Amino acid sequence: MIAKERRKERLDRGIKIRTGGLYALTSWREMFYLLVPRVILIFGLLLSPFILEMYWQRVLCQAGIYALLALGFDFLAEYVGLVCLGGAFFVGSGAYISGLLNAKMGWAPFLTIPIATVAGAVVSTLVLLPCLRLRGIYFAIISFMFPLLTVYIIIALNIFGGTEGITALATFPNIWVDQYLILGAVIIALFVLRRLVTEDIGLILRSIKDNDQAVKASGISITSYKTKAVFIAALIGCFGGAYLSHLYGWVGISQFALDYSILPIAATVMGGMGTLVGPVIGAFILTPLSEALRGFGQMRVVVYCLILIGFIVYKPEGLMNVLQRKYHQFEHWEEV
């Protein structure tokens, strides 16, 4: 007896095909189809401060920082092929630089944050520079080691405030500034990166990831492009760190903590590597989750890692890709 097999067939929805390229402008319905997800995202983010109570608003700010880091990680991992296991280094360096500028020189946040963002990115890129010429594994190892080593050095030499950190920094005027600053940063970063990857630079970076020999043979210096990519990701992360220092008014070694390295990775894997939006959403899901688990102490990290492994093994494409597929395509079972 021949067993009837079923297989899933997926077809693009009619409306998706009709919205390719310029055709999207031909009707309101099609434009809606394209715009609705994005609008929901932006407005959802921007309006959320209004519906949340104080405690969760703080969580939102923290989630924003993680979202920035997740964006950076996704960009580096999927579009350049560099797995950055040390997002905490970006956060820590941004935080410490802005904290030091504020504490020692008395500069206000609107000065320290931009300066720390750029300076932190420069420092991070310089530190990672020597391993850009080497195979990807070196980048992963070095990026993992540096946040931890920096902590050891800070403690051992008792510089930059040692284990206590630097306190009594300036903070933002009110909670609304807190939130909209970070949300704005997230949205801007998201759209800038999306533009970037569709531009030629994005194409070159992806070529470097897929086929670096051909890129070299085409006369392009791989190291220089990788450096630019790391710098961009570092900018995003360092902004998060600089913002963090003024969010709570202090900096300390906990800002180099593993949390800042792992949660973005878990958020990215869960949200969908390569989609850029997925990691952001992932961060906004995982952060409240981790807050809820706060009572369990270090268990949080275990949970992130379990989620991460679960996704990477069973659903490596992540949430966003699944959602996108459902949105753009319909599927039905077909007898074969």
Place this chain on the structure above:
Amino acid sequence: MTEEALLQVKKISKSFGGVMAVKDMSFEIARGEILGVIGPNGSGKTTLVNLITGFVKPDSGEVFFKNKKITGMQPHKIADRGVTRTFQVMRPYHSLPAFKNLIVPLNSPRIRRTRGGKLGDKDGVAIDILEEIGFERDAYVPYKIASSLPLGYLKRLELARCLALKPEVVICDEIFSGLSMSEISTMVPLIEKLQMEGMTIMMIEHRLRELFRLVNRVMVMNFGEKLAEGHPEEVMENKEVREAYLGTEAVPC
């Protein structure tokens, strides 16, 4: 066609852990020449290309391009000077249109210099290049997804990647391999046209019949050494060359 040597290789050697891949090779290519390089499998031809183009650093010896030393320089710098090469194994972008594959070379510093500043419509330039190389614009071939193109087009795409850099030397590594007779017959005029436009070409090939029609000079390699050099007919008369090829399919199907 001047007689000056554009590319000079002097006593170049490379061994990989005890195996001498290339041994003490020296030769020259004049501007506007087509040099064919033939030899049995494993004779070190691809290693030679890698040595010249900087993908592998030689143990000893020098490579000169336009009388300037390029030995051991980084591959992208050598390509930047105008020496390009094709790869036997190509990995074009599968889900992107064919012409997008040329965006990478069009963004190189070399093109930025020669075109003076912003290139403007890179997509358009890419499509033009592809059209010149035989991708019929009317049939929208340049826009086709790279993975859907047959091998003949992919080989030409690889060549186009080199040409997009406006090079002075193109080194083709077995560009005819795997192609059918009709596909080859479309590529041969392309190479002839390139030569007429003044391009210097070095071709590594197994398809001797087609190769001999194109080249003026041929060099034979065996076990990493230069066995013979000269006109195709003289070289094939050479006893050592015949021995090297004995038992080898000279014209694979």
Place this chain on the structure above:
Amino acid sequence: MNILIYGTVNSVIFALVAVGFTLVYGVSRLPNFAHGALYVLVGFLTWSLVNDFKLFYPLAILISLGISSILGALIYRLVLIRLRGMATSEIIASFAVGLIILEGLRLQGIGGFKGFIGPFYVLPSFIDSKIRITGVLLDAQRLIVILGGLAVVASIWLFTHYTKTGLSLRAIAQDEQAAMMLGIDSDRAAVISLSIGSALAGLAAVIILPLGNVTAEAGYRILINALAVCIIGGLGSWAGAVLASFVLGFSMIISTSLFGSVWESVVLVGAIILILIFRPSGLLGKQKELEERV
């Protein structure tokens, strides 16, 4: 003289720690980020078996080693095997596993599990006495470290050069595809290498931990040290790892005696950066940079 002896001890410590990591990476190109975690795990398991279950010390050691090598094999079979070939995912997953173990050991309050924090977890030394060597007072345990370390390195060398399994592991390390054509199963090799590597991590732990106490934080330090040795020596090179251990071991001891122990981490960072700038593939690295893949 002091420096020579303590330098050697330090170097052997580095070597012991790095040997397991190098084995796994050399054979299956998998960076085992759980290495530090396994080290600490064995330390705690042994402590637990000795103190809570009152087992005979050597027996406890054997059991913990066994558990850690099974754990290593499981990590591969359950998680990593599905990710072979996808470099980014491999790195992320092994990293995550390591963290689960390490942070899991720090848990407290879940179902009465007390969690391993605090300085009172000490493994007893094998022999509790001091010996005088050329005028330098030395714990017997430190001497055991040196001898044990050398024994481990030597036996691994013998294993990979003279036993069939060991040779097949080396074959895979040198050229995976050729080895597969000869019938060596790369998955099986990976499982074997991961179990041996985990056991080695545990072995390092039982030899070294009696010198101090067992903490969960040590896990990260150990991992960093192993990674540093591999980078400085060259990823995948045995002789390089040994050489690097000595370089690191001695430079840290020297800097400690000259400047005080606070500069240890600085020395580590400095050494890594120097190597990456001047000899990126490591002191004896055979695997060159990207350039070499054709």
